[in-house]
Amino acid sequence: MFLRRAAPALSKRTGAFRPAVVARRGFAGSVRRFEERPREGNxxxxxxxxxxxxxxxxxxxxxxxxxxxxxxxxxxxxxxxxxxxxxxxxxxxxxxxxxxMRPLDASRVGTLEDPIVVRSFGDEQYVGCTGCPADSHNVIWLTCSRDRPIERCPECGSAYQMEYVGPQDDGHGHGHGHDIHDSGDGAHNYEGEPKTMADFVKPEYR
Incomplete structure (x- = not known):
């Protein structure tokens, strides 16, 4: 009630509210000015x-x-x-x-004899496997490297192999042996790589 009575008095004291004056420019004029400038772009x-x-x-x-x-x-x-x-x-x-940047080949399950090839410019490549067909399971991230190019998904068993396509004279000091070496105690590991629990998995299960 107080505000209803006070509003007219306040408006008389301060004067009527007037919107700010904005310079008007026609749309056609704006387009013409834009076209007059040199058109730069890709x-x-x-x-x-x-x-x-x-x-x-x-x-x-x-x-x-x-x-x-x-x-x-x-x-x-x-x-x-x-x-x-x-x-x-x-x-x-x-x-x-x-x-x-194409998605991985999910039309088949990669095997050790015929893995799904993933190209890489670097020493490591992260591979996100979702199974075959695609999205059969949650994403399982695998790490392939020049020293250990083949990895196998623990969920679906699909095998992936990294193919290095970067510069050959990159000064990478050690050799990139792709062969699996058997130490005689059932373990197998790539040359120059420390043993992990994965090295004790039977070769036929890799």
Whole structure:
């Protein structure tokens, strides 16, 4: 009741509320001004442009340095990305999936004689197995490496093998023996790797 009576008095003292004056600009005028500016942006896939370095011409990290954006403009990813991010972007612009982001082959169960091959640029590769067919069980993460390239899912038994496709002259000091060695006591392990409980599993169960 008090507020109902006090509201008119307050409005008389302070004066009527007036909305802030906003400069009006027609939509057509905004579009015209935008079109008057030089149109900067990423080239379309397959289009030749100075920003698109062909993958065949990339030899080292210096070829993955971006030119940067023009002064006063906001850079796009293609203009400012460096290193592996730039390599991935350049690959996508040229229709190449550099890091092979396709899902794993879930059409069959990998065996030790015919494992599911997973390519990797690094010394290790994490593999998420969901069984065959896909999503038959929860994700089981396996670690394949250059020293131990074959791993087997403990849930479904599917075997995976890492295929190293990175640079061969990476200075990796030790050999990458892919053979399983039997020490005579029923254990088997990869050369240069300490024994774990997995080494005491019978070979036919791996």
């Amino acid at each position: 080239p379309k896939p397959g289009e030749k442009d100075k920003l698109l370095t062909p993958l065949s011409e990339i030899k080292d990290e210096h070829d993955l340095m971006p030119p940067g954006a023009a002064p006063g403009t906001i850079p796009t990813d293609l203009e400012q990305a460096t290193g592996l991010e730039r390599l991935e972007i350049l690959g996508k612009m040229q229709g190449v999936d550099v890091f092979d």
